[in-house]
Amino acid sequence: MFILLFISILIVFSLNKLDYQLKWDSVYRYRLKFFYGWLHTIAISFTALMMSLMIGFSVAFMRKSRNIILKMLSRVYVEIIRSTPLLVQILIFFYLIAAAFSLNNRYIVGILTLSVFSGAYVSEIIRGGLDSISESQLESAKAIGLSHYQTYRFIVIPQVIKRVLPALAGQFVSLIKDSSLLSIIAISEFTLNAQEVNSYTYSTLESYIPLAFGYFILTFPISLVSAYLEKKTNYAS
């Protein structure tokens, strides 16, 4: 809260120092454009989150598999995605892969790219969670006669979910902010709409301050939940 207050004071001070008068009238006319962009960002981020969870879980289990090929494939995927910028991935995915497969819907391409990108990070979070379950628990499950499926269903997954929730919440925050890069392929999400308002009105600050505020009200509650979950998990352990 103190930091927030400090940043607000800093901005107000800077505006005064530069004698800059914020003019909201021109930007206000485009309020619905901001709102629809914001809704698109929510829809894109939420869909990508769901898909990245599916990818993340699958890749994490592939990484833990005894099959060397699955292990290698998952490792290569994670390393390539994590070692290259999202911006480059979006461009390659849109202008090369999607074009080659005649995938013309840029929203689908955008969601797929974000999911593949975020899936690599989610898989590492899940893998960390799986690794945190001690061998002794797996042995205990074996000793009481639980099957492989039951061991995961009743022992491993409930604990992994609890342990990785704070990190997943953090990843979701990153995902929402990363979705702004989809503006590069002209997806009409929050950032692109703000850029367009800026080009219509020449009011740069007035266009981007709502953008920052819009992302903030999306991500701040998730950060709060993440901090709460982290505290709760630490307490439980």
Next chain:
Amino acid sequence: MHLKINQLNKTYDEQNVISQLCLEVENINSLVIIGPSGSGKTTLLRILAGLEEPDSGYVMINGTELHKGHHFMNEWRKRNGIVFQNYNLFPHLTALDNILLPLVKVHHHSKKESLEIAHHFLAHFQLSSHAHKKPAQLSGGQKQRIAIARALAINPQFLFLDEPTSALDPELSSEVLEMILQLKSEKMDMLLVTHEISFAEKIADYLLFMIDGRIEEQGSPIHFYHTNNLFLNRFLQKVGN
């Protein structure tokens, strides 16, 4: 219990942990294995409990030949209770749920019946007040007693205990030892690995002393008192008996 082992071998990283081990005992309830660290006593218990596969050899308990495939050993483990050195309770479940899990999910008792069984064992071992606590809220002794209650709740054919008090301080271990003595008085068939020699003498119908993966000495506790086995006497002196 009638236990017959013939030419049992187990190797880890090219090191013989169990070497050509042979044994036949019958008409006993409690078999206790003692020996120095690395003597193979825990490995032997784990093979008998079905947690490890031997490299070769033959094991028969009460007419049942073990290690006849994955499915058979899974069924064997379901019929028996295993208690570990470090309790191995599931940390996300309460004490009650730890006992309920195998009853409901493995032995397919109804929820109502499972609750009755679980509460019976919790009450039997004066653990009822801890039923809704998670393992992190219990002392080491309480955790181990819950682990034993979980193993007993399935009405096991045999109870395998691997150094059940080694992670506990003397005060806490005494409550676990009393619980095991109570089981002996109830004629429970048990195989136990322990480093508590005085307790081993109390609990054992038959004792095995292992060194380097083989049985160096075996017999009743009275036999152990009077034997002249040099290795055993040295070991007993070392552990302070």
